Amino acid sequence: MEGRKKCRYDVTILINGLPLVQIELKRRGVELKQAYNQIQRYHKTSFHGLFDYIQLFVISNGVNTRYFANNPNSGYKFTFNWTDAANVPFNELDKFAVFFFEKCTLGKIIGKYIVLHEGDKCLMVLRPYQFYAVEKILDKVTNSNDNGYIWHTTGAGKTLTSFKAAQLVSELDDVDKVMFVVDRHDLDTQTQSEYEAFEPGAVDGTDNTDELVKRLHSNSKIIITTIQKLNAAVSKTWYSNKIEAIRHSRIVMIFDECHRSHFGESHKRIMKFFDNAQVFGFTGTPIFTENAVDGHTTKEIFGNCLHQYLIKDAIADENVLGFLVEYYHGSEEVEKGNANRMEEIAKFILNNFNKSTFDGEFDALFAVQSVPMLIRYYKIFKSLNPKIRIGAVFTYAANSSQDDEQTGMNTGRYVSESTGEADELQAIMNDYNEMFGTAFTTENFRAYYDDINLRMKKKKADMKPLDLCLVVGMFLTGFDSKKLNTLYVDKNLEYHGLLQAFSRTNRVLNEKKRFGKIVCFRDLKSNVDTAIRLFSNSNNPEEIVRPPFEDVKKEYQQLATDFLQKYPEPSSIDLLQSEKDKKDFVLAFRDIIRKHAEIQIYEDYNDDADDLGMTEQQFMDFRSKYLDIHDTFILVDSVSPVKSGDETPGDERLEDVDFCLELLHSDIINVAYILELIADLDPYSNDYAERRKNIIDTMIKDAEMRNKAKLIDGFIQKNVDEDKENFMAQRKKADGTSELEERLNRYISTEREKAVNSLAQDEGLATDVLDHYLKEYDYLQKEQPEIIQKALKEKHLGLIKTRKALTRIMDRLRSIIRTFNWD
Numbered sequence: 001m002e003g004r005k006k007c008r009y010d011v012t013i014l015i016n017g018l019p020l021v022q023i024e025l026k027r028r029g030v031e032l033k034q035a036y037n038q039i040q041r042y043h044k045t046s047f048h049g050l051f052d053y054i055q056l057f058v059i060s061n062g063v064n065t066r067y068f069a070n071n072p073n074s075g076y077k078f079t080f081n082w083t084d085a086a087n088v089p090f091n092e093l094d095k096f097a098v099f100f101f102e103k104c105t106l107g108k109i110i111g112k113y114i115v116l117h118e119g120d121k122c123l124m125v126l127r128p129y130q131f132y133a134v135e136k137i138l139d140k141v142t143n144s145n146d147n148g149y150i151w152h153t154t155g156a157g158k159t160l161t162s163f164k165a166a167q168l169v170s171e172l173d174d175v176d177k178v179m180f181v182v183d184r185h186d187l188d189t190q191t192q193s194e195y196e197a198f199e200p201g202a203v204d205g206t207d208n209t210d211e212l213v214k215r216l217h218s219n220s221k222i223i224i225t226t227i228q229k230l231n232a233a234v235s236k237t238w239y240s241n242k243i244e245a246i247r248h249s250r251i252v253m254i255f256d257e258c259h260r261s262h263f264g265e266s267h268k269r270i271m272k273f274f275d276n277a278q279v280f281g282f283t284g285t286p287i288f289t290e291n292a293v294d295g296h297t298t299k300e301i302f303g304n305c306l307h308q309y310l311i312k313d314a315i316a317d318e319n320v321l322g323f324l325v326e327y328y329h330g331s332e333e334v335e336k337g338n339a340n341r342m343e344e345i346a347k348f349i350l351n352n353f354n355k356s357t358f359d360g361e362f363d364a365l366f367a368v369q370s371v372p373m374l375i376r377y378y379k380i381f382k383s384l385n386p387k388i389r390i391g392a393v394f395t396y397a398a399n400s401s402q403d404d405e406q407t408g409m410n411t412g413r414y415v416s417e418s419t420g421e422a423d424e425l426q427a428i429m430n431d432y433n434e435m436f437g438t439a440f441t442t443e444n445f446r447a448y449y450d451d452i453n454l455r456m457k458k459k460k461a462d463m464k465p466l467d468l469c470l471v472v473g474m475f476l477t478g479f480d481s482k483k484l485n486t487l488y489v490d491k492n493l494e495y496h497g498l499l500q501a502f503s504r505t506n507r508v509l510n511e512k513k514r515f516g517k518i519v520c521f522r523d524l525k526s527n528v529d530t531a532i533r534l535f536s537n538s539n540n541p542e543e544i545v546r547p548p549f550e551d552v553k554k555e556y557q558q559l560a561t562d563f564l565q566k567y568p569e570p571s572s573i574d575l576l577q578s579e580k581d582k583k584d585f586v587l588a589f590r591d592i593i594r595k596h597a598e599i600q601i602y603e604d605y606n607d608d609a610d611d612l613g614m615t616e617q618q619f620m621d622f623r624s625k626y627l628d629i630h631d632t633f634i635l636v637d638s639v640s641p642v643k644s645g646d647e648t649p650g651d652e653r654l655e656d657v658d659f660c661l662e663l664l665h666s667d668i669i670n671v672a673y674i675l676e677l678i679a680d681l682d683p684y685s686n687d688y689a690e691r692r693k694n695i696i697d698t699m700i701k702d703a704e705m706r707n708k709a710k711l712i713d714g715f716i717q718k719n720v721d722e723d724k725e726n727f728m729a730q731r732k733k734a735d736g737t738s739e740l741e742e743r744l745n746r747y748i749s750t751e752r753e754k755a756v757n758s759l760a761q762d763e764g765l766a767t768d769v770l771d772h773y774l775k776e777y778d779y780l781q782k783e784q785p786e787i788i789q790k791a792l793k794e795k796h797l798g799l800i801k802t803r804k805a806l807t808r809i810m811d812r813l814r815s816i817i818r819t820f821n822w823d
Contacts, residue, residue: 009042010023010024010025011023011025013101013106015110018050018053019051019054020053020055020110021054021055021058021106022051022056022057023057024059024060025059025093026061027062028062029061030061032059032060032061032064032066033076033658034657035059036066036068036076036079037658039057040072044782044783054070055069055070055110055123055125056068056109056110057070058100059079060096062092063091063092064081064091065081065090065091065092065093065096066080066081067079067082068125069114069122069125070123071122071123071124073122074122075510077318077509077510078508080317081096081128081317082099083128083317084099084128085132085307087128087317108131109125112168113126113131113134113164114126115160115163115164118196118197119196120197124160126161127157127317127319129156129309129313130156130161130164132307133150133152133161133165133306133309134164134168136148136150137150137165137169137254138165138168140306141169141175141252141278145278146278146303146304147278147279147280148280148281148302148303148305148306149258149282149283149298149299149302149303149304149305150280150281150282150283150306150308151284151307151308151309151310152282152284152307152308153309153311153314153535154285154499154500155480155503155507155508156320159194161282162180162256162282165280166180166222166254167222175250175251175252176250177220177222177249177251177252178221178251178253178254179223179224179230179251180222180223180224180225180254180256181227181230181253181254181255181256182224182225182226183226183228183256183257209229209233209239212225212230213239213242216233216243216246217242217243217245217246227255227266227270230266230270231270234269234270234273235269240273247274247276250276250278251274251276252277252278252279252280253270253274253279253280254281254282255267255279255281256282257283257478258281258282258283258286258298258302267279280302280306281301283298284311284500284503285495285496285499285500285535286305286496286535287496288534290495291494291534310535310536310537310538311532311536312536312537312538312544315543315544316543318508319508320506321506321507321513321514322515322516322543322544322545322546323502323506323516323517323544324516324518324546324601325502325525325545326518326603327521327524327525328348328521328603339376339380342376342377342380342490345490345521346381347384349366349468349488349519350384350386350388352603353388353467353468355600355601355605356485356517356519356601356603360388360465360467361483361512362483362484362485363456363465363466363468363484363485364468364469364485364486364488365469365470365471365475365476365487365488365504366468366470366471366487366490367471367487367489367490367491367493367501368470368471368472368490368491369472369492370472371396371421372421373490374392374470374471374472375421378390378392378428381470388467389464389466389467390466390467390469391431391432391435391452391455391466391468391469392469392470393449393452393470393471393474393475394425394471394472394473394474395474396421396422396425422442425442426441432448435464436451436464452469453479456481456483456484457481457482457483458483472491476497476500477497480504482508482513484504484505485505485513485517486505486516486519487501487502487505487516487517487518487519488521489501489518489519489520489521489522489524490522492522492524493524493527494530494531495530495531496531496535498527498531499535502516502518504516505517505518511594511660511662512597512662512663514601515546515598517601519603528545529541532544532545549599549602549605552599552602553612556592556595556596556614557611557612557613558613559591559592560592560612560613560614561613563588563591563592564618567589570618570621570622570624570625573585573622573625582633582654583654583657585626585629586629586657586659589622590658590659592619593623593626593660593663593664594660596619596663597663627664627706629654631706631707633654659703661704669698670822671822674698674699674705674712675741675744677691677694677695677698678695678715678716678720678740681695681716681720683720683721683724683728684724684728692720695712696709696712696713699712707819708818708819710819711748711751711819711820714747714751715743715744718747719740719743748822752820755812755816755819755820756774759809759816763808765791765792769787769788770813773787774817777817783810785806785810788809788813792806792809
């Protein structure tokens, strides 16, 4: 294929004449991610025409093989290995090919197990354990009336699995309806929206029991409802009489979170009414004899386990993260409600919050024992004038059970016994309203709950996030956020409650989020070990929990010692000549970066420590050299085709190496953050020069902002240094920052126009051509060199001059994009 580069793809599988599967191969010993990065490069440079039909990619270096959907924005973390039904991986290419490329298996995956996520406009492919679980359910529905349950660890993608199971079961001729049953309102609406994202119009939700009864009589094949509504429908005569006609229909019910204690009696009533129903449960933490509260086990209620994918499997596959569990004051024999103890804990959280959350890039939950304790903690935090945004959420219905608090049921049932707590909640809401410009009251608690949910997930760029949320039970089950990485615990947790709470933190996101961090202020170690043993079928907690600080410190020391023996000074990097030598440095320092990101999140880590093997200053100096090499070999990437006679072998080139830049970039260092720093400048103050320099230095040290440092320096020069009085006048206005943002936008637009005009003049091109290219890039996020090639062709420069001109122009266009495009 020819695009910006001539590319020779390794293997393409045609199905009915269309290229649906693309395979990229590397020799043994080469990092597998290089194959992934090469495909990402192809997306930008040469995947056109029929290759737009590709559904799946497979990458392999012979000993490791992974597959992933054609979704350019998902990242390497969302590539998967294939396994058998017992979760044994087929990593070697020959074994992978025998099973994955078997005609029936590949046909099923392409035809049935790829989902178009309408919400994100991307393809999603099921992972092997999801595939086997759905196949097991289909087999049971087709060939028997037996029930069963799926044991897939929390965070393993239950929603996608259940959606695909419900969808495929509903297509069977002898199935009248499929009901997906959740156990609380917020999961009802959450699951409805997630199903809608997979396939708009595929399911019908139910707002109340009356609506459920109507849906049961309608043509809707898939219905989402809560167990409370379904229980009311079968147990109250008014409703049960209305659905009597369908009680013997072939209905398949899929129960979510089937570890709930109240499933016992409700389940019996539902099954007694729908006597021809077949039921399946999903859970990440089944109820066994050891952790049964009311004597009911998951097996007793739902039958045999049809497929299991345990937390140890998910961690090994990198589908969820392991846990870093640390204990602070865990063994203190102090009364848990002691005010001094609580204040000390609050100070500890505030002092270490930025370390745990990468300067607020992630957020945290703080789980406490009771509502009164939560209220006391909240007041303590407030008295400490925190710099982070803190909120709280809880229910206050009288006699509400722990399960009610966890599920959010009873919300809005206000009674006189809980008036004090209601007033306290309103006071917390008032603080929240002032912080975020909202107007919530206890009368619209559900909207308040939903707003916290959104802010904790950090999904909306224009929505200020909530950094720390205090809870008793809410958000400890069901809440799914990749941006949550820390859980503080001053609460007695055990068994499934413990693992469910811990699992809020372990969703996979990127290189920076390497594990879920748990900080316990009570001695829960025995409970942690018991829960891990029970739900992983393993006596080896090291498979789940990260090693202690001292062990990781020794690993870092050894890495640093070996590195400094080879590269004693940052200046030694300047002497590296060949691309191979520079690649060796990059790979060696990348190991340092990864371990540095891991160790710095431990509470015992101190970047001023002199016993780590490498000082923080040394790390920052080598980091600068590392980024310089990245800029040279990655950002200034030649447009010339790679020829077979090139001196540097393909596997020694740097263009496909993963530099792990996300570990060197903070999401908090964005345009809004830089504008805040500029708005705080006072050009008449004694420390102005230092603070101005700090802004530019902050940008230079950040992997993604360093290219914009010169632009911002020019903006400050023009709008602050040369216009002090006007800047100070605007700075004093209430909307000073927004005015500053408008001026920055105008400055960026002007400077970008100058850069485009300069390029057009230097190369003799019309600015319209360059503007068209940049607009297309902004829309597609994809290079289209053919736009420039077409314009150059009209100049009749000849082949060699055209190629050189194309190289120059594309390099400068990339520089314009890096400098002037702000996410």
